[in-house]
Structure formats: C-alpha cells, structure tokens
Amino acid sequence: MNKKTLVTIIFFLQIMICWNLNAAPVRQQINLNRGWLFTLGDVEEAEQTSFSDQSWEQVNLPHSFSLPYFMWKSVYNGYGWYRKTIEMPAAWKGKQVSVEFEGIFIQSEVFLNGQRVGEHTGGYTGFCYDLTPFLKPGKNILAVRVNNLWKADVAPRAGDHQFSGGIYRDVYLHITDPLHVAWCGTFITTPEVSKSSASFRAETEIRNDHARPQQFTIRTEIVSPKGKIVSKAETKETLEAGSSRIFTQYPASIIDPALWHPDSPNLYKAVTTIQQGNKVTDRKETVFGIRWFEWTADKGFFLNGEHFYLLGANVHQDHAGWGDAVTNAGFRRDIQMMKDCGFNTIRGSHYPHDPSFAQACDEIGILFFPENAFWGMGGGSGDRDGWGTPSSGCYPPNPEDQDRFDRSVLYQLKELIRINRNSPSITAWSMSNEPFFTDASTNERMKQLLNKATDSTHVWDPTRLVAIGGSQRKGVDKLGKNQIAFYNGDGAGFLNPGVPSMVSEYGSVTTHRPGTFEPGWADLKDGFNRPEWRGGQVIWCGFDHGTVGGTGLAIMGLVDYFRIPKRSWYWYREAYAKGNRNPVEPQWPESGIPAKIGLSADKTTIAAPDGTDDVHILISLLDASGKPVSNEIPVKLSVLSGPGEFPTGSSIQFMPPSEEETSDITIRDGKAAIEFRSYYAGTTIIEASAEGLPASTLTIRTLGQPTWESAGRPKVADRPYKRYIAPKKEEPVNELLLAVNRPSFVSSTAELSSRTLSNDGDDQTAWFADPSDKAAWWKLDLEASYDLNAIELVFPTVDIHQYVIEVSSDNQSWITVSNQRTSNKKEKKQRIDGDLGKNIRFVRISFISGNAGLSEVKVGGNPTNL
Structure with missing residues (x-):
C-alpha cells in the first residue's frame, strides 16, 4: 500500500468517525409546554390512565391557576391538576428519559401512568425526575397534582407579591444515554x-x-x-x-x-x-464567563480589578394578564428595559427567578443578585396565613415547624445555586429579605439559619460571596464572615457600617402611570450621593407587580404592570443612561382629539410556538396629525384570523380607570399594552378598534411546527377577566404590628439611646430625645400605604405627656389625628382608634413638653387599595 492510498484511507476513516460522532444529537431536549389538560380543584384518581379528562380545560404552559390575572390582591388558593399525553417512540428504547420542571408553585406530585414519580415542595426552583422506569412504548399519561396552599414550615411564609399556583415555567423532556x-x-x-x-x-x-x-x-x-x-x-x-x-x-x-x-x-x-x-x-x-469580583468595606465594589458602582432595580417576576406565567422573551424585555434606563444591576426580589432570567442578564450584560425565598412581611407575627393576609413573620414561631422550615430554606437555596452557578452575571447569592420581621422568640433561630445558609453556600459555591438581604435590623448585617450587607429603606441613610455593603432598596414612586418626572429618592434630586464605601444603590422597584398587600404596594415600579414606563423611568434614562446631571424632562402627551389608533409591537415574529417567545403589543392614541394624546377611551384588541392568544383569549378590552369602579385592564395617558403569544405556527392578524375611530391592524408571524392549519385551526377559549374574591375569613385581632422594625427618623437622640428602640417590639426599651431639643419629633415610615385604624404610644414613664400625632401619605402634607398639646393627665400609654386616614405611609409624633421619649409606637391598619 503506497503512502497516497494510506493517507486517503485515514482521511475517509476520520470523516466516518466524525460522521458517527455527529450524525444525530446524543442528547435531546423536547419542549412540553403545548397541549395540557387542566382543572381547578382536587380530583380523586386523576393520576390514573383510565381517568376521563374530557371535560377539562385545554391549556398551554407556562400557566397559572389565576389566568388571567391583573394585579388584584386576591387569588385562588387550593389544588389544580394537569395531564398530558406523551408518546414514546421506538427510538427511545435503551435511552434515559427524564422530565424537567423549571418551576411549580408551590407543592407538586408527579405521576406517570398512575405511578408516583416524585414530590417537590418549593415554588421557585426547578427539579428533574427520571421517567425511564415508568415509561412504556406508545401512549403515556403524565399527571401533576399542584397546590398553592400556605404552609407554616415552608419558605416563604409571606411577602409583598402574589402566590398563584400552577406549572408556571417551562417543562422539558431530556433524552440521553444511560x-x-x-x-x-x-x-x-x-x-x-x-x-x-x-x-x-x-x-x-x-x-x-x-x-x-x-x-x-x-x-x-x-x-x-x-x-x-x-x-x-x-x-x-x-x-x-x-x-x-x-x-x-x-x-x-x-x-x-x-x-x-x-x-x-x-x-x-x-x-x-x-x-x-x-x-x-x-x-x-x-x-x-471570565470575570472577578471584589467587595470591600471602605472602597465599595470592584469588577475585573476596577471600581464599579452598582446602579440597579429590584425586579419581581409577574406580568399583566399572564401573572407569574411569563415567557423567556418577557423576562428578556424586562432586563433590557432596566439596562436601557441606565441600570447595570438587578436584584431578583425576593425568590429564585426563572433560569432564563439569569441567562438574559449574562447575554445583555447586567449584574444580577439572585435571592432565596426566605422572607416574611412586616405587620404581622405568629402563625398567620401570610398569603391570605400580608402578615406572617419570616420564621415559624412553633417549634414543631422549625426544623422542617430550616430544611425548606436550605434545600431551595441549594437548588437555586445548582441551577444558576455558571452564570457570570451573578455577583453574589442573597440569603434572605428582611429576616428581622419575625417574633422576638425566633430571633436566635432566624440568625442560626442565616449562618447555616451562608456556610452552606460557601461550600456549594466557593467562588462568590454571600449577601444578607434586608439586614438593617437586629444585627443581621454583622452575621458571619465574607458577607455583604444589603440595606433596605432607611439603610440608605446609614453611615459607613464597616462591612461590605450596598443599598438594596431605596425610595419608590408609588403611583399609577404616568406619575411624575423624579427618581423616587430625595438624595438623587440634589446630586449623586455615592459614598466611597458604598457598593451601590438599587431602587424599589423596577416594575409594578401583583401583591397580597393591595394596590398601594403594587404600584411602586418605574414601569407599570403592562410594561409601559412611568415618567420616573425617563428620569433615570436621562440621568443614568445619558449621564445628564440635570435631567431634562421630555415633552409628554397632552389631551387632544383622538383620531386614530397607533398599533405596534417590539417585534412581529414569534420564534417558536412553544411558550418561550411572545410579542409585546403597544396601543397609542393619536390625533389627526399622528401626535400622541393623553386621552383615555375604551380600546379593544381582537384576533381577526390566525393562531395566538391574549391572556383573556382571542380579544382583550382596555378601559379608562374610573373612580366608581376601577378597571384592572386599563388604558392610561393614551397608552395600553399587553403580551401576545401563540402555540401554533402561522400568520395572525390583530385589530385594534375604538368607537368612532378607524381600526388599525398588526400582523404577527409565528415560526415552527405545528402550523395552525395542520392542527385544524383550533379556536382559543375565551377567558373573561374578573377579580377573584377570596372566601371570607374570621377577621384577625388587630395586632398593632405595622410599625415593628419599620424605618424611623428623629429630630435628635440622647446619649446611649437609639431611635430604633421606639419600634423594636419591646416595651422595656426606649428612645429619648436629646434634653436640649425643645422641638423634638419622631417619625415612622411604614414603607407602603395603609388605611390606619389604631395608633398606640407607650411612654418610658408615667407622666404628663404633651404631643401631637399626625399622619401623611407623601411626607409633605400632614393631618392631625390626635392633639394632646394641653393634656394635664399623667399616663404611661395612649391609644386612639377609628378611621385615622386612608393611603397613609408616614406617622409623626411632635412633642410639646420637654420630656420627649417613646418606649414603643404601635400602628394597626390594612393595606390600601387605590
């Protein structure tokens, strides 16, 4: 055999080997989002292959129990069942077949062909089960039993967001070799x-x-x-x-x-x-990615060896209409919107987000702080249902729940890290949010759990530091080593804490769109206050979001629930993205005569009919010259032909907000928007119509298979929106807990005293004003809007106390609710009850007499619905 022949043989052998290695994918990932059957309620034997599901609703994933959902305070709590047929082809013989759920809220049981595959508890982290032992050639029935019931021993116990049930993230089959x-x-x-x-x-x-x-x-x-x-x-x-x-x-x-x-x-x-x-x-x-981080107590944060000031926003996961069931494209738009207004950082408030969220941060270029689901909510204690009312502490007070709760927190944290650990945008893992909102009896257990979490994180990922989110109370910021202290609210005003730190929540705009052209934090109006030791500052928050706390807590975003920017977003774009130290206010739409409807989308092609991609459709009212106007009139979007759906089905109606009955699907300031998705390929024509105006149309093309025509042109079921009215529960005793551990401010402080002692939940500790302060005052920030019904003051001594109690919604205009200027009665405690104000965020006590001091301020009320 000559040399030329040998070279030729070797060449063809190499080609054959390469062809063998690459002839077919050795690993397959199959999207399972399309074609599920669903019913609300708990149904006996729904896991069995013989069960009849013909009356069930046809749905696609991502899906929520609450679909359609528009930022209302209540959602259904209970059970739901999902079923899907999986066909096993001959090619899977000898393969390993597993199913991955990226997220089910909050507890799920998975069955295949009537046999239990596994159970998972924890609503924000994914999991994967091996289906191979349960599969058979041909037809297989995958069934999933889901509930979103509150559990005292499962994190989170409460929070300022919504807790809808469902398989609300993507589902995949993985086909691999054993x-x-x-x-x-x-x-x-x-x-x-x-x-x-x-x-x-x-x-x-x-x-x-x-x-x-x-x-x-x-x-x-x-x-x-x-x-x-x-x-x-x-x-x-x-x-x-x-x-x-x-x-x-x-x-x-x-x-x-x-x-x-x-x-x-x-x-x-x-x-x-x-x-x-x-x-x-x-x-x-x-x-x-290749990069490195450094956090210091005196110089702040460094990226790749260079000082880098973190400017960011907190971001929740839900969108208008679809609730928590958001596409990957929807998350990507959120991240791009935050970057477009000049932010370089996102805090994933306050639970693990979808895997595509971190991926988009990696690709777009924005630093990301994921957070574990360990948090509660101010205003409550004990073992109250934090999803029925926003009032459970972060840690269970009952000893029989505590070990299981610890395991819940640590298990979810481990899953969060495993799923996202390769993401270069992740700057640190955050353990919690405001864990100090807990009963005094659980303080030590809460701190022990945080220490366990930080120690475990250093084992699971030794490459990153650990953050304690919302660490401004009870010494939480000084726990452990190699940690970053995240300060929320009044933390923005802290002096140098002597540990690596940043402001993880500052300000808020608290308004429906359009709002005003301002940053939501007074410090920014007068300049860019960035102490050398501070790592950065993150606003509360990026987007309006649904919450059990009601509208007053829901509308704190720079961008509204429908993903249209408020005017404050433009302030940041001018100041941060454009670097304008004196932000120039754009010209806003004014009232005019609507003559036509502008209809546009962020793109006109959906990449795949599988629930991972969608388009964001924007309606703008225009005058005859094409100039936007701020008028608010009813506008309807309808699918004229082709596949695709709005969260409400084949059409959606936007209504002006009214004082008599607020519409949750609104057109404001001349604009409305919604996300549109399709589970079949084909061309969709969408029409926008309004009485007296010519209609406008928009064409959306969806790529991939199957086509709408090949599937028999299926019609989308209408899903009319209505607010969910939760079953009435026994009214809880007014616990007067809204003030506990909230930010407080004072005119002065006596030596060895502290303003935080006046609302720490302990009547035996006290704040005293400086004796020289003849106009002493104490002020409370409830951090959200409440309708107040009780205020109680506990004084350090039995004495004649002369004072005035005032309340305010904006920290500017004050209403007197109790005037004790001329009191001559000796007292230790004073309480006032009744209607003390709607939409109240601030409480102020101004002292007339010289003996200014407070052992405890207690406030009761309910979240405001604006």
Whole structure:
C-alpha cells in the first residue's frame, strides 16, 4: 500500500468517525409546554390512565391557576391538576428519559401512568425526575397534582407579591444515554483570573444508569466567544452501576481572556463530551464567563480589578394578564428595559427567578443578585396565613415547624445555586429579605439559619460571596464572615457600617402611570450621593407587580404592570443612561382629539410556538396629525384570523380607570399594552378598534411546527377577566404590628439611646430625645400605604405627656389625628382608634413638653387599595 492510498484511507476513516460522532444529537431536549389538560380543584384518581379528562380545560404552559390575572390582591388558593399525553417512540428504547420542571408553585406530585414519580415542595426552583422506569412504548399519561396552599414550615411564609399556583415555567423532556451528564451537573470556574490570563476548573457530575460499571473518557473543551477552542482537558474514568460522581478537570490556562463586563458581556462555552471508544454517549454545552469580583468595606465594589458602582432595580417576576406565567422573551424585555434606563444591576426580589432570567442578564450584560425565598412581611407575627393576609413573620414561631422550615430554606437555596452557578452575571447569592420581621422568640433561630445558609453556600459555591438581604435590623448585617450587607429603606441613610455593603432598596414612586418626572429618592434630586464605601444603590422597584398587600404596594415600579414606563423611568434614562446631571424632562402627551389608533409591537415574529417567545403589543392614541394624546377611551384588541392568544383569549378590552369602579385592564395617558403569544405556527392578524375611530391592524408571524392549519385551526377559549374574591375569613385581632422594625427618623437622640428602640417590639426599651431639643419629633415610615385604624404610644414613664400625632401619605402634607398639646393627665400609654386616614405611609409624633421619649409606637391598619 503506497503512502497516497494510506493517507486517503485515514482521511475517509476520520470523516466516518466524525460522521458517527455527529450524525444525530446524543442528547435531546423536547419542549412540553403545548397541549395540557387542566382543572381547578382536587380530583380523586386523576393520576390514573383510565381517568376521563374530557371535560377539562385545554391549556398551554407556562400557566397559572389565576389566568388571567391583573394585579388584584386576591387569588385562588387550593389544588389544580394537569395531564398530558406523551408518546414514546421506538427510538427511545435503551435511552434515559427524564422530565424537567423549571418551576411549580408551590407543592407538586408527579405521576406517570398512575405511578408516583416524585414530590417537590418549593415554588421557585426547578427539579428533574427520571421517567425511564415508568415509561412504556406508545401512549403515556403524565399527571401533576399542584397546590398553592400556605404552609407554616415552608419558605416563604409571606411577602409583598402574589402566590398563584400552577406549572408556571417551562417543562422539558431530556433524552440521553444511560451514561450521561447529570441535570445541571457542570460547574465551570476560573480559580485564578486577571486581565492577562485565566485558569479553569471543570466539575462534571456524571450518572451511570447502566446495570454494569462503565469505562469512558471525559473531554472538556473551552470555546472562546469567537467560537475557537482555546483549551481542553481529557481524562479516562470508571463509574459504578446505578451511581453518580463528580469528576474534576483542569483545562490549560489561557492568556488575554475576553472578560465578561456589562459593557462587553463576553461568553465562553465549555463543551463536555462523554465517549466510549468511537461512541459519544453525551455532549453538553455550558455557557460561562471570565470575570472577578471584589467587595470591600471602605472602597465599595470592584469588577475585573476596577471600581464599579452598582446602579440597579429590584425586579419581581409577574406580568399583566399572564401573572407569574411569563415567557423567556418577557423576562428578556424586562432586563433590557432596566439596562436601557441606565441600570447595570438587578436584584431578583425576593425568590429564585426563572433560569432564563439569569441567562438574559449574562447575554445583555447586567449584574444580577439572585435571592432565596426566605422572607416574611412586616405587620404581622405568629402563625398567620401570610398569603391570605400580608402578615406572617419570616420564621415559624412553633417549634414543631422549625426544623422542617430550616430544611425548606436550605434545600431551595441549594437548588437555586445548582441551577444558576455558571452564570457570570451573578455577583453574589442573597440569603434572605428582611429576616428581622419575625417574633422576638425566633430571633436566635432566624440568625442560626442565616449562618447555616451562608456556610452552606460557601461550600456549594466557593467562588462568590454571600449577601444578607434586608439586614438593617437586629444585627443581621454583622452575621458571619465574607458577607455583604444589603440595606433596605432607611439603610440608605446609614453611615459607613464597616462591612461590605450596598443599598438594596431605596425610595419608590408609588403611583399609577404616568406619575411624575423624579427618581423616587430625595438624595438623587440634589446630586449623586455615592459614598466611597458604598457598593451601590438599587431602587424599589423596577416594575409594578401583583401583591397580597393591595394596590398601594403594587404600584411602586418605574414601569407599570403592562410594561409601559412611568415618567420616573425617563428620569433615570436621562440621568443614568445619558449621564445628564440635570435631567431634562421630555415633552409628554397632552389631551387632544383622538383620531386614530397607533398599533405596534417590539417585534412581529414569534420564534417558536412553544411558550418561550411572545410579542409585546403597544396601543397609542393619536390625533389627526399622528401626535400622541393623553386621552383615555375604551380600546379593544381582537384576533381577526390566525393562531395566538391574549391572556383573556382571542380579544382583550382596555378601559379608562374610573373612580366608581376601577378597571384592572386599563388604558392610561393614551397608552395600553399587553403580551401576545401563540402555540401554533402561522400568520395572525390583530385589530385594534375604538368607537368612532378607524381600526388599525398588526400582523404577527409565528415560526415552527405545528402550523395552525395542520392542527385544524383550533379556536382559543375565551377567558373573561374578573377579580377573584377570596372566601371570607374570621377577621384577625388587630395586632398593632405595622410599625415593628419599620424605618424611623428623629429630630435628635440622647446619649446611649437609639431611635430604633421606639419600634423594636419591646416595651422595656426606649428612645429619648436629646434634653436640649425643645422641638423634638419622631417619625415612622411604614414603607407602603395603609388605611390606619389604631395608633398606640407607650411612654418610658408615667407622666404628663404633651404631643401631637399626625399622619401623611407623601411626607409633605400632614393631618392631625390626635392633639394632646394641653393634656394635664399623667399616663404611661395612649391609644386612639377609628378611621385615622386612608393611603397613609408616614406617622409623626411632635412633642410639646420637654420630656420627649417613646418606649414603643404601635400602628394597626390594612393595606390600601387605590
């Protein structure tokens, strides 16, 4: 055989090997969002294959029990069932088949063909089950029993958001070889990194579901943002049958890495290949970035060795109409909106977000603080249902619940980290939000749990620091080591705390759109107050959101629930994105004569009919010249032809808000918007109509399969919106707990005293004004709007106390609710009851006599619905 022939044979052998390795995907991911059957309520034997589900509603995922939902304070709490048929083809024989749920709120039981596959508790983290033992060729019935009932021993126990049930995130099937990379089983880190070089550590968890031990090769290739392989590692390993193990590799260091930064979000890939001889059993790609962070107590935050001031917003996960059941595209728009107005940071308030959220932060270039679901809500204590009323402390007071609650917090935290740990945008893991909102009897248990969480996080991810969210009370900011203190509310005014820190919540705008052209924090109006030691500042909050706390808490966003910016968003765009130290106010629409309807969308193509993509449709009222006007008239969107749906079905009606009966689906300031999605491919024509105006149309094209025509042109069921009225519960005793641990402000403080002692929940401690202060006052910020019905003052001594109690909604205009200027009665305690004001956020006590001091201020009331 001559040399030329040998070279030719080798060449063709190489081609054959490459063809064998790449002829078909060794790992398949199948989207399961389309074509489920659903019913509210708990149904006996609904997991059985013989069960008749013909009367159930046809739905698609992501889906919520509350669909359609428009920021109302109450939602259904109870059970719901989902069923879907899965066809097993012959090609799956000998494969491993698993199902991944990215999120079900809050407790789920999964069945296949009547057999229990698994149970998961925790509403914000994903999980994966092996279906292989339960599958059979042909038709299989996947059934999921879901409930969103409050549980005393499950985190979170309460919070300022909504708690709708459902399979509200994406669902996927994974088809792999029995020898494969485990779910979320890769972790790529850069132990040593600088601007000139970077080293790599690749941890890969491999699962062997064969009946015998397996020998194999693991190859990890590092691929640059330009698509070039820049480093690799290859090792030969053995794994016992029915087991999994983490294997560690160290691909060679590289020089001049392309660093990840919000201004240049460079992303690398680690391609993990498992091979047995010429057979590839699995190939998995992991996206990551090369960068490094540093937090200091005196100089703030550093990114890639350079000082970087964090400017950001808190972001909740729900959208108008769809509630928590948001597409990946919807999250991406949210992140882009925050970046477009000049923010470089998002805090994921206050629970783990969808995996696509972190992915979009990575790709768009915005730093991200994910947060675990460990929080409660001010204004309550004991074991109250925090979803029926916004009033449960963050930690259970009953000892029998406490160990299970600890496990709930830690388990969800571990899942959060495992799912998101490769994301370069994640700057630190936040353990909590305002954990000080808890009974005094649970303070030590709460702190012990935070210490367990931080210690565990350093084990699960030793590459990042840990943050304590809302740490401004009870010494929470000083827990542990290598931690960042997040200060909410009055934390913005703290002096240098001596630990790495940032303001994780400041200000709020608290208004329906359009609002006013201002930042929501007085400090920003007079300049950019950025102390050298502060790591950054994050506004409360980015978007309006649904909440059990009512409208007063819901409308604190820079952008409204329908994803139309308020005027405050434009302030930040001028000040931050454009760098204008004196922000210039744009010209706003004025009242005019509507002559036509502007109809537009962020894009006119939906990439796939599977619930991962959608379009954001915007309505604008225009005058005859095409200029926007601020008038508010009814406008209707309708699907004239083709596939697709609004949250309300094939049409949606926007109404002007009215004082008599507020419409939750509103047109305000001449604009309205909604998200539109399709579960079939094809062309959709949407019409906007209003009485007396010519109609406008918009064409949306959805790509992929199946087509609407091939499916028989199915009609979308109408889902008329109506507010959910929760069953009446026994009214709770007025606990006067709204003031506990809320921010307080004073005219002065005597030596060895503190303003926080006046609303710490302890009558035995007290704040005293400085003796020289002849016009002393104490002021409380409830941090949200309430309709007040009781105020109680407890004084340090029995004496004649002369004072005035005032309340305010805006910290500017004050209403007197009790005038004791001329009192001559000695008293230790004073309480007033009745209607003390609607939409109240601030309470002020001004002292007339010289003995100014307070042991405790107690406030009672209910969240405002504006």
